[in-house]
Amino acid sequence: MAEKKEHVKRGLKSRHVSMIALGGCIGTGLFVASGAAVHNAGPGGALVAYVLMGIMVYFLMTSLGEMATNLPVSGSFSTYATKYVDPAMGFAMGWNYWFNWAITVAVDISTVALVMAFWFPHLPAxxxxxxxxAIIFTINILAVSAFGETxxxxxxxxxxxxxxFLGVGFLTILGIMGGHATGLSNFxxxxxxxxxxxxxxxxxxxxxxxxFQGTELVGITAGxxxxxxxxxxxxxxxxxxRIILFYFLAIFVIAAIIPYTSPDLLGSSASDVAISPFTIVFKRAGLAAxxxxxxxxxxxxxxSSANSGMYASTRMLYSMADEGYAPKLFGKVNKRGIPAAALLATTVVALLTFLTSFVGPKIYLWLVAASGLTGFIAWFGIALSHYRFRRAFIKQGHTLDELEYHATLFxxxxxxxxxxxxxxxxGQDIGAFANGDWFEIAITxxxxxxxIILFFAYKFTHHTHLIPLDEIDVSPANLENENKK
Incomplete structure (x- = not known):
């Protein structure tokens, strides 16, 4: 008799999905690091780079959307790579993404201590x-609706x-706030x-x-x-x-008010709120607090980032257990539909990683560096999976009318x-190659x-191969039957 499959429960409303996808890409990258972008490329260069990257992310999301509406599953990237490319790629993508977010949770809880030191400098971090x-674990163990609402x-x-910020910024540019109009002279x-x-x-x-990393969370929430x-x-x-509007206008305001040569724009640490370009603009407008x-x-x-990271990594581990890439224990859910074992394992890894920041700072830095590019590797996997999915879909005689959602400009x-x-x-660290700094290259x-090691280890162990287009299973999920289980 076949073993009964355990499913996570559907409980994320439409407003949750939209806001999770939006919130996932609005964080310290915009509030702090955007200043460094203006400093390095100038106002025009920063705007061009963010718009081009925003367009790329949009294409990526429509690719993910086409697959996620056809087959909505938790931990989607691993499943799609397994079904549409090669099981070895699904294995590598899954562990890559789980590792990325588990480490990110540790980085974020470390950053919480740095941010709190702004108000309470004498208390232990x-x-x-x-x-x-503890708060993040509690939110994620309660119910998926608790995560969505938070x-x-x-x-x-x-x-x-x-x-x-945009309202204050434009009033400052026009001289209505801050004493004098800056206009567009800084451009x-x-x-x-x-x-x-x-x-x-x-x-x-x-x-x-x-x-922009975090927008792909919409694929995981689909499950x-x-x-x-x-x-x-x-x-x-x-x-x-919203991304294009927020990022484009926010960087426009920063570039108009703060000259790209200002040393204040060099701040790129989430802990240094004093040199956040948002803080500087508010101060220029005369807002003391x-x-x-x-x-x-x-x-x-x-x-929010740590909370999303805990959710994403837990669902990825749950999905990998379902695919046979991780121990079956992680594929079990509790009465509330939460993969509790996967959540606990992710929490333990995040906690151990965090502890290395005290007992072995070098190990901690290596772990953080190792997770640095995993988001882009996940994006690469999503794009490749969709390319092969659509080609297989058409080759097998299907028409686009059968799809719930069509990706843009395939x-x-x-x-x-x-x-x-x-x-x-x-291009992550071209300077290290130019200087021959091999240690820096290894870290980055x-x-x-x-x-690559994960991919080939699984490939040689299980003798997998690139799935021919006419053998790829492009059938949609039957949500009605799934919800009855």
Whole structure:
């Protein structure tokens, strides 16, 4: 008799899915690191880089949306790579993504302590980190709706902050706030609008890519969305326009008010709220409490990122157990539909990684570096999986009318994503290659050989192969039957 398959419960509403996808890509990358982007590439270079990366991410999301509405499953990237490319790739993608987010949770709870030190500099850092991890674990063990509701409100705080920032920023540019009009003079200041030419723009691609990472969470939420056929496409279209609007206008305001030569723009640490470009703009407008307010918003962003990371890594581990890539224990769910064993395992790894920051700082830095490029590797896997899915779908005699959602401009979209992901991955630290700094190269690119080792280890052990297009299973999921189980 076949073993009964355990399913996570669907409980994410449409508003949850939209806000999770939006909140996933609005964080310290925008609130802090955007200043460094303007400094390195100038106002024009930063805007070009973020818009191009935003367009690429949109194509990526439509690719993911086409697959996620056809087959909505938790831990989608691993499943799609397994079904549409090669089981070895699914194995490598799954462990790569789980590792990425498990380490990110550790990084974020460490950052919580740094952010809290702004208000409480004399209290031990571990207290805040331990408290943050406990809160995040509790949210994720309760129910998927608890996670969705928490993310909705934390993401809403970030969105409201951006609206206020844009309003204050434009009033400052016009001289209504801050005493004098800055106008657009900083766009033609010295070497502006384009600084350092093409290399400057490419360097910002990396920053922009990290800023946008998290949008792919919409693919994982599809497995627990109440109506993925409607909520996923809606989230993708809403998120694209909001991302372009928020990032483009926010960077425009920063570049107009703060000259690219300002040393204040060099800050790229989430802990240094005093040199967040948002804080600087608020101060220029005469808002005295700017630093405290932005510190609270950044704290919300960091906790939101850790919360999303815990959810994403837990669902990926659950999915891998379902595929046979991880122990079966991690594929079991409790009465509330939560993969509790997978959640506990992820929490333990995050906690152990966090502890290495005290007992072995070098080990901690290596782990953080190893997770650095895994998000781009996941994007590469999504694009490749979709390219092969659509080709197999058409080759097997299907028509696009059979799909619930169509990706935009196929095959341009996935091909552009594949090319840009390769550019970003290998352009991550060009300076290290130029200087022959092999230790720096090893630190930066360690995730690439790790994924290659995972891929070939599984391939040679299980004798897998690239699945021929006419053998790929492109059949859609029957959600009605699944929900009855």
């Amino acid at each position: 571990w207290i805040w980190s331990a408290g943050a991890l 993310e909705f409100w934390m993401s809403l705080i970030k969105v409201i902050t951006i609206f206020i 033609t200041y010295k070497q502006a609008p384009f600084v350092n030419g093409i290399p400057g723009i490419i360097s910002v691609f990396v920053v922009a890519g990290f800023s 627990e969305a109440d109506d993925p056929h409607k909520s996923v496409p809606k989230a993708i279209h809403e998120v694209f326009w 700017a630093a405290s307010v932005m510190n609270a918003v950044i704290l919300t962003s960091v906790i 095959p341009v979209g996935p091909i552009m994503c594949l090319i840009l992901c390769i550019v970003v991955i290998f 690119y360690i995730s690439v050989p790790l994924v």
